[in-house]
Amino acid sequence: MNTPFSNPPVPGVVPGSGCAGGVPERLAFNHGAGTVPSRGSTDSPLAKRAEPTFASPAYAEPRDWGYLGLLAFTAVLMLRPQDQIPGLRSLHLAELCAVTGIAAMILNRLARRRPVFRVTPETSGLVLFGIAILGTAPFSIWPGGVLQVFTESYLKIAVVFLLMMNTLTTPRRLDQITWLILLCCGYISALALLNYVRGTNLVEHGRLAGPVSGIFGNPNDLALNMVTFLPAAIVVAMTPRYGVARRFAAAGVAAVMFATVVLTQSRGGMIGLAAALLALVLLGRNVRPGFGAIAVAAVLVAMPFAPTSFWDRMSSILDERQDRLQFTGSREARWIVMQEGLDAFVDRPFTGVGAGQFKNYNPPERRERWRETHNALIQVAAETGIFGLLAFSFLIVRAAIAAASTRRILRRPRRPSAPDPLHQVLADGDRQVLSSHTVAMTAGLVGWFVCSLFASVAYNWTFYYLLALIVAGRELVFDRLVASRALRTDPGKPFSVSRPGFSRRLAPGHA
Numbered sequence: 001m002n003t004p005f006s007n008p009p010v011p012g013v014v015p016g017s018g019c020a021g022g023v024p025e026r027l028a029f030n031h032g033a034g035t036v037p038s039r040g041s042t043d044s045p046l047a048k049r050a051e052p053t054f055a056s057p058a059y060a061e062p063r064d065w066g067y068l069g070l071l072a073f074t075a076v077l078m079l080r081p082q083d084q085i086p087g088l089r090s091l092h093l094a095e096l097c098a099v100t101g102i103a104a105m106i107l108n109r110l111a112r113r114r115p116v117f118r119v120t121p122e123t124s125g126l127v128l129f130g131i132a133i134l135g136t137a138p139f140s141i142w143p144g145g146v147l148q149v150f151t152e153s154y155l156k157i158a159v160v161f162l163l164m165m166n167t168l169t170t171p172r173r174l175d176q177i178t179w180l181i182l183l184c185c186g187y188i189s190a191l192a193l194l195n196y197v198r199g200t201n202l203v204e205h206g207r208l209a210g211p212v213s214g215i216f217g218n219p220n221d222l223a224l225n226m227v228t229f230l231p232a233a234i235v236v237a238m239t240p241r242y243g244v245a246r247r248f249a250a251a252g253v254a255a256v257m258f259a260t261v262v263l264t265q266s267r268g269g270m271i272g273l274a275a276a277l278l279a280l281v282l283l284g285r286n287v288r289p290g291f292g293a294i295a296v297a298a299v300l301v302a303m304p305f306a307p308t309s310f311w312d313r314m315s316s317i318l319d320e321r322q323d324r325l326q327f328t329g330s331r332e333a334r335w336i337v338m339q340e341g342l343d344a345f346v347d348r349p350f351t352g353v354g355a356g357q358f359k360n361y362n363p364p365e366r367r368e369r370w371r372e373t374h375n376a377l378i379q380v381a382a383e384t385g386i387f388g389l390l391a392f393s394f395l396i397v398r399a400a401i402a403a404a405s406t407r408r409i410l411r412r413p414r415r416p417s418a419p420d421p422l423h424q425v426l427a428d429g430d431r432q433v434l435s436s437h438t439v440a441m442t443a444g445l446v447g448w449f450v451c452s453l454f455a456s457v458a459y460n461w462t463f464y465y466l467l468a469l470i471v472a473g474r475e476l477v478f479d480r481l482v483a484s485r486a487l488r489t490d491p492g493k494p495f496s497v498s499r500p501g502f503s504r505r506l507a508p509g510h511a
Contacts, residue, residue, distance in 0.1 A: 064108055067167040069101020071180060073160060077461060078184035080212040098156065101163050109166070117162045122402070122471050125394045126158055126464075132388035133355045140354020141361055149356035153459045160461075164468035165475070171430040174437055174472055179246075181465070182233050185226060186253035188216055189260040196263050206309050208263040215461050223269025224451040225462055226257045230273070231280045231443035233257060234295060235287055235436050241429065255302075262306050265313045267331075268454025276447025283439045286407070334374045334454065340366055341373035344382040345389075352385040356459065372456035379456045392458060396449065399467045402474040403442040409477050410435045425480040434473055441470045 076097055082088040106116055117123070133154055137146040168174050191211035195201040201209050203219065210216035215225055236242055236250035261269050277295060284291030344353055344361060353361040358379065362369045373379040381389040410431060413420055422431065444466055457463065 064104060064167070066101050066105030066108060066163060067173060069097050069099075069104060070160070070163050070167050071177065073097035073101060073163075074177060074180055074465075075184060077214070078181065078216075079187065080214050080216075083212045083214075095156075098160055098163070101167070102159055105163055105166050117166050118475075120165065120471060120475065122395060122398050122467060123162070123165065125391055125398060126161055129384075129388060129391035129395065130154055130158060132384045132391050136351045136384050136388065137354060139348075139351035141357050142354060145357050145360065146354040149459060154355070157459070157461060157464045161464050161468050164465075165472060168468070168472035169476065171433045171437075171476060174469070174476065175433050178232055178437060178440075178469065179236070181229055182236065182250065182253050185229050185233070185257055186249075188212065188222075189226065189253070189256035192222065192260050193256060193263070204265075206307075207265045208260065219264040220266045220268060220451075220455050221457070221460070223261045223264040223266035224272065224448065224455055224457060226261045227269055227272045227276055227447040227451055228444045228462055228466060230254060230257045230261070231276055231447065232437075232440035234280060235284075235440040238284075238288055238291060238294060239432070239436050240288060241432055258299075258302060262310055265310050267314060268451050270314060271454070272447045272449075272451035275450040276443045279446040280439070280443040283407075283442060286411075286439055287436050333368050333371070337368040337371045337373055338375050338378055340368060341375065341378040341382040345378070345385070348382075348385060350385045350387070352381070352383045352388065355383050355388075358382050358456075374454055374456055376452035376456060376458045380458045383458075395463075395467060399445055399470050400442075402470050403438055403445060406434070406438045406470075406474045406477050407442070409481065410438065421484045422477075422480055425483045426477075434476060438470070438473050441466060441473070445470065 073094055076082075076094045082091075082093065109116060130150070133146065133150050137143045137150070140146045164177075168177060188211060192201075192208055195211055196208050201211060203209050207219045208222070209219050210222040216222045233250050233254035237247050237254055239247070242250070258273075261273050277299060281292035281295055284295060341358060343365075344358060359370050359372050361382075373382055377389065377393070380392045384392075409422070426434075448463060448466060451457075452463070
């Protein structure tokens with residue numbers, strides 16, 4: 001008897017004989033009754049092609065330890081409970097969650113006779129950037145400091161990126177981790193606003209600093225993270241398919257995140273927020289009609305509540321004299337330190353001064369000593385040279401390409417008679433989740449990039465989480481295109497599949 005979670009029998013397939021000609025593979029996007037139309041018609045052709053695809057049982061809905069480890073790591077990374085409970089610091093909770101997750105993921109893949117991890121252009125770019133960091137270490141001003149940056153920051157980033165790429169394999173999981181990130185950001189924002197009301201944890205004439213350390217530590221980093229994920233909160237709040245409770249919760253999260261950005265008085269954060277909201281207005285029609293008008297109206301209603309100190313600081317973006325007299329003169333200092341970063345790149349174009357070492361690079365002509373470059377691209381160029389800059393730029397460009405290609409593939413044909421390659425392999429609900437997710441991540445990427453032009457965040461977690469969330473969405477869509485092509489191809493004939501950066505011709509048994 002077939003249960004709602006069992007596969008229909010396939011003619012010519014002998015049960016129990018393995019993948020090739022054995023029990024048909026259950027696709028991740030066919031998990032559960034009523035998920036997509038004609039489950040049998042999708043299962044059968046792929047089951048007859050001997051090897052499993054990435055959209056197969058290993059990536060189905062069961063809560064494996066790899067995915068749970070990723071969720072736990074994300075919560076610890078963002079909430080930082082060790083800052084509130086000092087006794088937890090010695091437990092190294094983040095490392096424990098990451099190791100548990102990656103070990104479970106590798107064992108699961110090996111048990112199913114799969115590669116240790118799937119390779120994408122972004123994975124290759126991440127590896128090349130790591131090679132650039134390590135390869136330039138011997139020529140840096142402090143090799144030990146470079147190794148510390150690599151082992152304590154970048155290596156962990158790479159491991160968690162691989163974990164995300166190999167566990168975020170269903171629309172539901174992608175939706176769940178995004179919601180977890182939003183809840184964490186909402187909690188951090190609420191703590192920050194509580195501090196503001198109390199008059200605590202304020203710096204530089206009333207600027208709001210992060211209530212925890214790590215990626216939310218200083219006002220600019222706090223603003224950057226809120227700008228990056230605020231579009232996702234807005235999209236959830238304005239997506240009709242979500243329940244009323246969740247949409248109201250998302251609206252509340254968006255409100256406190258927006259208020260936090262304003263109260264940090266981060267000029268780079270506000271420019272990034274404007275760019276992210278503009279991107280969201282332009283792309284929001286894919287989420288719901290009238291999206292742009294609603295978003296603009298909400299911002300216009302909220303802005304009059306900003307304090308006078310906020311408007312004074314924002315006006316200093318264009319008024320250097322006001323910045324020098326009323327504030328810290330940081331506007332001028334930023335331009336100086338950026339120029340010094342470019343000078344360091346010109347002096348050491350191939351090796352840089354070493355990852356994380358620009359602040360320690362103090363030749364006699366430096367005017368702003370012991371400071372970061374306050375620009376992620378200049379930071380990478382000055383610290384890792386041209387090869388590191390190319391690898392890092394490649395990752396940013398790939399994120400933009402992945403987001404654009406995913407939006408294009410998910411877009412429904414304008415003509416009703418035109419073929420829709422995803423019709424048989426992607427349910428309407430999953431399609432809407434992926435489409436909304438991609439719109440939110442695209443706007444978040446725009447906001448992050450603009451903010452990164454004013455912050456040294458090349459080795460911080462935010463971009464790599466954003467990159468993984470974007471690429472995971474693209475991989476989900478790509479897997480379904482593979483299944484769709486398999487359905488339209490006669491068994492026994494090879495067929496081609498392609499995505500931006502990859503193109504391959506698959507023989508029978510390699511779907």
